Amino acid sequence: MKSNILIVDDNQSVLTALQMLIQTTFEEVFTLSNPNQIPSFLQQNSVDIVLLDMNFKAGINTGNEGLYWLKQILDIDKAISVVMITAYGDIELAVRAVKEGAFDFILKPWNNDKLLTTLNAALKLRKSKSETARLKKTTGILKRELNANMPVLIGESNAMKRVMAMVKKVAATDANILITGENGTGKELIAREIHNQSHRNNEIMVSVDMGALSETLFESELFGHTKGAFTDAGEERIGKLETAEKGTLFLDEIGNLPLSLQAKMLGALQTRTITKLGDNKAIPIDIRLISATNKDLKAMVTEGLFREDLLYRINTITIQIPPLRERENDTLLLAGFFLDIYAEKYNKPGLSITRGAKNKLLKYKWPGNVRELQHCMEKAVILTEERVLDKSSFSLDSTDHYKKPALPFDTIEEMEKQMIMASIKKENGNMSLVAKKLGITRQTLYNKLKKYGL
Known part of the structure; x- marks a missing residue:
């Protein structure tokens, strides 16, 4: 595991012994005997683990100094794994340190194998936290990109x-x-x-x-x-x-x-x-x-x-949402918006629409609404060889649409009623077969029979 560790202890013998023990395990082993140097050191160097003494003043064994510096370290980088170390085995102090963010607690004199195992586990946690933070940052960027690249809403009509x-x-x-x-x-x-x-x-x-x-x-x-x-x-x-x-x-x-x-x-x-x-x-x-x-x-x-x-x-x-035909002059706003988009897309700068063409767009009912207008503008831009789009650029008359066959019924309800009656006759009153043929449930069929008084 090639990573960096910082050892903080006011005993030079302890610093030397720890450095010798773990120097082959970590890429960089930094040492500090004065905890006041911790903030500036962490701001200038990349550190994965801090091995932190709990007590720095002679005769004071409360561990409060270690807890104070633990908080300072985590305020600088929450992903750093901090392992506390002390010569005074106080289980309550150990629990408190872990509750406040320490990864683990080691007692002096330490067991070499146990210390290395603890540091290895602390490093794995550090790597996991760093990867989580990186993924979170990447996800945030992707989310912002997705939200930023969405189509804009165009409309100034009262509706x-x-x-x-x-x-x-x-x-x-x-x-x-x-x-x-x-x-x-x-x-x-x-x-x-x-x-x-x-x-x-x-x-x-x-x-x-x-x-x-x-x-x-x-x-x-x-x-x-x-x-x-x-x-x-x-x-x-x-x-x-x-x-x-x-x-x-x-x-x-x-x-x-x-x-x-x-x-x-x-x-x-x-x-x-x-x-x-x-x-x-x-x-x-x-x-x-x-x-x-x-x-x-x-x-x-x-x-x-x-x-x-x-x-x-x-x-x-x-x-x-109102249909486009009820949105007053939004039709022309949208037409201009789509014109700019497709003029750039198809490398036809400077395109404009004549007054006659605008009137034609306004009079059309747009059964396909904004989506139809968008496709209409794209088609006009693709086909034009002029710098101006006139009435002939937009094929919106009835000849451009599929002619609808004349229907024998005035309403959908009348058509549905006749279909049900015909199906009942064909299936000789077998309601299960009627429902199956019509693609509805028996309960729906009964509801419709009641609705139409059949």
Whole structure:
């Protein structure tokens, strides 16, 4: 073990004996006979272990001097391992020194093997503390980088000002937030803004796209699993809830959470503990939950597809994100923002938009909201060979969209009712087969029969 040790003792014979004993074990062995030199020495030199005498004044054997200098050393570097050494075997003093931060306590005259074993253990602790501090520092840098490189929120409309006022209010709390809105409105950006304004902003926000997970992966992805929990579980995995410890967990499209897992999610939120797949040990968690959806969760509760108690748990506060068509001139602000980004990305500096093109952008309804506008601007920048984007640069008329076939029903409810009636007729009234064919539970089917008076 090649490391540095500092021996502090007012007895020169002791210093010499210790130096001779451990000089082949440590790369550098420093000695001091005056403890007053400790602070300046530690500030100028790298030291892993301090072997510190408890008493420096003749006739005074209380150990108070050693305890005082122990505190001074740890104030300078908490990772240093301090081993106390004294000729006076006072077990109460030993316990006190360890309680106040010493690694261990050695009595004079010492046993060489025991002393070296103690120093070896002290060095391992020092290395462990140093590595932990390094990893913590690296993790902090990575977290700051992740948080710094997120897209910014653009909007000056009254609708967005109301949203941002709500964000400011709820960010200061740990309340569970449900963000609702159409596809492409920027629900994850709002979640990020809440995280950035919260007291958890030095930790990460872990995002999970519930719509992108297969049902078989949900439990493993959210709660983690132990090695051998299932056929392909070759190693232990930490779930998203545990990864988000001290930070924020963002569940996008929470409406896609299978009913079979909703009870487990509810339990985790209520008890603030999780249990990995294949394990029975409860792991405490400290997270802030933000969920988002474009579905009508209340309607899903009525249909038996979403637990009512879970809905109450996840939406202490609900934030509704307005669609782009209701955000006044935010469309032009966002268009200019995306224009600058893609002009730089595709090396087309100095691009601008004509008034006619701006009017066209304002009149369009943007069914895909901000995400559609972003893709539209990128496409326009890529294809243009001019310095100015005019109306022809933006293909927003109906011919550019898939034509929707005429529907035989005026409402979704009417279509659903007809599908149920047709299925009942086809299956000769066998409700189990009807529910199976429609992909719903029997209870949901009965709820719908009651709803439509069938």
